Amino acid sequence: LRQRLPAQVTAAKSFTYTGLDGRKVPVLVGDGVLDRFIDAADAEHDRILGVSGRPSVTTDLGTYQSNVAARMLDGDDSTYFWSDGAPAAGDGITVDLGRVRDIGTVTLAMGKPGSTEDYLHQGVLEFSADGRSWQQLTAISGEPDVTATAPAGTRARYVRARATAGQDNWLVVREFSVPTDDGAVAGGPPAATGSSLRAAFDGDPGTVYRAARAPEAGETLELGIGAARAVPSVTVLQPSGSKGRADIQLRGTDGTWRTVGTLDGPYTRVGTAGRTADAVRLAWHTGSAAPQIADVVVGGQG
Template identity: 40%
Template sequence: MPFAVLLTVVGAALGTSPVPASADPEPDRFVPRGSVREAPVDLPGAMARFWAAYSAGDDTRKVSAILDALLRAEGPSSDQARRAVRMLAAHSAGDQRRAWCERLDLLGAPAPLRHAAFVGAALTASDRAFGLTRQAPVSTAPAAYAGHVAARMTDGDAATFYWSDGAPRPGTQFVLDLGRVRPVQGVAVAMGTASRPRDFLRAGVLEGSVDGVAWTTVRQLPGLPTVTATLGPDPRDVRYLRLRATAGQRHWLAVREVSVRPAPADAATDGDATTAYRVAGGPVVVNLGVDQPVDRIVVLADRGTHQGTPVQVRDGGGTWRTVGRLGGEYTDVAARGIVAGQVRVLFGPDSTGTAVREIVVRPAR
């Protein structure tokens, strides 16, 4: 988030602006007049100076100490904002373990309204520092009719839909890119609309792929407007899903929604630190899709995670190689550029119930 936008968001959330030295101090609008505590009027300015230092990569120790003191004066209601300041100060100092511990304290505890924008912006900045990215699916399809574009297949709204600009022909493809390789348990495709109930794919196949080149059949289409598919007794790793017409038809195609049901383990690689995978007594495997040189592996877990669990990569020869071991709730190990197609944390039965928030695999450049 650009610095100027951050200042605008934070200022809007506080509902006040820095007061010139010559002006009479104005009581915080969120604190009733006559209350024992009143928020210092320089809080917005302190927040702005903190963001400026953090965004520029400067030493934040002094500005964070001042901001923390002002927030502390507000009382316990500002504890979440103080944690957010400490989290970013730790990122700034290069202490990612301490930043993650502060981040854990922020999980599940909402900030008061007056600081919600500040805390939200801090979490976004923390995501960038940890390398967390939430990737939205991207759909592609032949030309759309009257603005019913392919993106409407995955917008989460069954009232909108993609509508083809003509009838499908043999080989016509409709592709969904999940953004990364994901363990998927099931797929559902809803076609046709209330006004055009016959606009669904009569003959075709639903296929999956990890690289967009080699495709495997998920299921043959049954000639019905709603298609559901379970990808085997175990989740299947896929990045791409596609509907492919195997015959021509007279009616056009309307796709209301393509829904993907990820496996529970996907919570460890979804770019969202608020979700977690509970270890079931076995390893957690991350499929990279294609072999690639790996620089580092970061594992973000909850407190109480056992130390010493091996972190491994599977090299081009199919051999699992240990590159490091868990150090508790935060682990950062170097893979030294090993070319690998998979990464795993070799949890055993003694780790059942461990909550893994994210496994971040950083490729070598």
């Protein structure tokens, strides 16, 4: 059922009618309500599966019409969050990365055509590992687009933009991007057009890595998990009907890969007895069909 959701959402958004001016107008049913329900259902299902890597966003501010906070993270610069009032000192928006991760360059894109002054005029970008102790990344002052690169080795679960003074204008945020440096994906087979290797390890079971071809002998898909740590389990999610076959392996502190299980069906969970590892990989079996991986969930990341 979860795997059927993206296509159903796309279909629901495809309906239009012709307005009196001849333009196509989207049909909206429960706009801003169904969106939030689907996001909440996905988040609860992620929790059940053990997925903790999909970012979410919250805000102290109310929402104007259907311009919900989730639109800050949708990767689409033409959509946006729009508050229903002006921020006061202390108000802000917070991205939760799901777990403590290495962060890189943070981008906050605010304002929009017709509302060019709707941005945080005075504020700060901050990060935190626990949501209680915060460190400043950069100041926000008089610019709608803010970019800041965290020092090498910076680890955080939360990144927030906080107003340090009240203002008259409301707030529009087109995108709040917090790329992470952990979770690197390498190997193959190469992804088919419209897919990516990254989709196999992005914390979102709704995205799928679809290989362009069957794996060659000795080919592997390697997923970095940052500094070596105890790994209690590995779960691999495949789309229904996927025929990919592989050994599930962990790389220990001595650099040796050890097989801990075998990929089998749409849901494979392997207990790994808390082995210490810094990477996991799928070593494809000879004769396996072109792989499709919805997500690899490494236990103990929360």
